[in-house]
Amino acid sequence: MKKWTLLLVLAMLVITAACSKESSAPADEEGAKAGERQASKPDGQAAAKPRVAFVYIGVPGDGGWTYQHDLGRKAVDEKFGITSTIVENVPEGPDAERVFEELAQKNDIIFGTSFGYMDAMVNVAKKHPSVKFAHATGYKTADNLSTYAGRGYQTGYLSGMAAGLMTENNKIGYAAAFPIPEVIYTINAFALGAQSVNPDATVQVVWTNTWFDPAVERQAAVSLLDQGVDVLANYQDSPAGIQAAAERGVFGLGNDSDMNKYAPDYYLTNPVWNWAPYYIDQVQQAVDGTWKSSAYWGSIADGTADIAPLGTSVPQSARDAIETKKKAIKDGSYHVFTGPVYDQGGAEKVGVGKTLPDDEIHNMMWFVKGVNGTIPD
Numbered sequence: 001m002k003k004w005t006l007l008l009v010l011a012m013l014v015i016t017a018a019c020s021k022e023s024s025a026p027a028d029e030e031g032a033k034a035g036e037r038q039a040s041k042p043d044g045q046a047a048a049k050p051r052v053a054f055v056y057i058g059v060p061g062d063g064g065w066t067y068q069h070d071l072g073r074k075a076v077d078e079k080f081g082i083t084s085t086i087v088e089n090v091p092e093g094p095d096a097e098r099v100f101e102e103l104a105q106k107n108d109i110i111f112g113t114s115f116g117y118m119d120a121m122v123n124v125a126k127k128h129p130s131v132k133f134a135h136a137t138g139y140k141t142a143d144n145l146s147t148y149a150g151r152g153y154q155t156g157y158l159s160g161m162a163a164g165l166m167t168e169n170n171k172i173g174y175a176a177a178f179p180i181p182e183v184i185y186t187i188n189a190f191a192l193g194a195q196s197v198n199p200d201a202t203v204q205v206v207w208t209n210t211w212f213d214p215a216v217e218r219q220a221a222v223s224l225l226d227q228g229v230d231v232l233a234n235y236q237d238s239p240a241g242i243q244a245a246a247e248r249g250v251f252g253l254g255n256d257s258d259m260n261k262y263a264p265d266y267y268l269t270n271p272v273w274n275w276a277p278y279y280i281d282q283v284q285q286a287v288d289g290t291w292k293s294s295a296y297w298g299s300i301a302d303g304t305a306d307i308a309p310l311g312t313s314v315p316q317s318a319r320d321a322i323e324t325k326k327k328a329i330k331d332g333s334y335h336v337f338t339g340p341v342y343d344q345g346g347a348e349k350v351g352v353g354k355t356l357p358d359d360e361i362h363n364m365m366w367f368v369k370g371v372n373g374t375i376p377d
Contacts, residue, residue: 064212072274085103111279156193159307169230181363184364188364232252274304344369
C-alpha cells in the first residue's frame with residue numbers, strides 16, 4: 001500500500017511540474033516581447049530623439065551659405081543629443097530626388113537647403129506623407145512640405161548703403177548667382193540702399209549661374225573690376241569675389257556668412273543668416289507632434305537675417321547711418337520697397353507711400369532704376 005501511495009504521489013508531482021512549466025512558458029515569451037518593445041521605444045528622452053537629415057548644395061567649408069546652415073544643424077544636434085545625417089554636394093536635378101528618396105526611408109524630418117531642390121522634394125514628399133520636409137527658399141508647399149527663407153532684401157539694403165557710402169566713382173559691381181526672385185529682389189534692395197545715401201550710384205550686374213564655383217565666381221568678379229567698379233558685391237557661397245577685389249585694392253561685400261577674414265583690409269560687410277532657431281523649432285515641433293506645413297520668411301526682427309560686422313575701413317558716420325536704418329527696418333517703421341520705386345525703364349512699380357506686398361517681392365523678376373544688366377529668360 002505504501003508502495004502504491006508513493007507511486008501516486010510521485011505521479012502527481014510530475015503532473016504538477018509539467019502544468020507549471022506549460023503555464024510559465026507563454027508568460028516568459030510575453031515578457032520577452034515586452035522587453036523588445038521597451039528597447040525599440042524606450043521611455044523618456046531617448047524615445048523623443050528625432051531622426052533628422054540635411055541636404056547641402058555645397059560643403060560647410062564654403063564659408064558661406066552651406067556653412068551657415070551647418071551651424072544651424074550643429075545647434076540641432078546639440079539641442080536634441082543626436083547626430084543628424086548630412087549629404088553634401090548634391091546637385092540640383094535628378095540626383096537630388098534620389099538622395100531625398102533614400103533619406104525619406106530613414107528620417108523623420110528632412111531639410112533641403114537649395115532652391116533647385118524644389119521639384120525633387122515635392123515629388124518625394126508625395127510618396128512619403130509621414131515624413132516631414134522643409135525646403136529653403138522655395139515656394140511650393142504640401143501637407144508635409146514647408147518652405148523657409150529670410151528677408152534678404154532687408155540686409156541687402158543695408159549692405160547697399162555701405163557700398164553707396166564707400167564708392168568714389170559711383171560704379172558698383174554685383175556678381176549675381178542665378179536669375180531667380182531671391183537674388184533679384186536682393187540686388188534691387190542693394191541698389192535702393194546705395195541710392196538712398198548716394199543718388200548717383202549705379203549697380204552693374206553679371207551672372208555666374210553658380211552657387212559655389214570659386215573659379216567661375218572669380219572670373220565674374222574680374223570682369224566687373226575690369227569695367228572700373230570700385231566696390232564689388234557678390235551673391236555666391238565662396239569668397240572668391242571679394243578676394244579678387246582685394247587684390248585690386250577694391251572694397252568688397254560677400255554673402256551669407258561673415259567673410260571679413262578673407263579680405264580684412266577691403267571688406268565692408270554682407271548679409272548673414274542664423275538658421276539655428278528655425279531648425280530647432282521645426283525639429284521640436286516634430287518631436288511634440290505639433291508640426292504643420294508653413295511658409296516661413298524670417299527677418300532682421302526675429303534674428304534670422306542680419307549683416308556681418310562692418311569692416312575696419314567703414315567710417316563711423318557710415319556705421320551710424322546703417323545702424324539707424326537697421327533699427328527702423330527691425331521695428332517696422334521702414335520698409336525697403338516703399339514707393340516711389342521705378343524699374344529700369346523708368347516705369348513706376350510702387351507708388352508714393354505704398355509698399356510692395358510680400359507676394360510681389362517673392363515673384364520679383366525686374367530690376368530697379370540704376371541697375372545695369374539684364375535678367376535672362
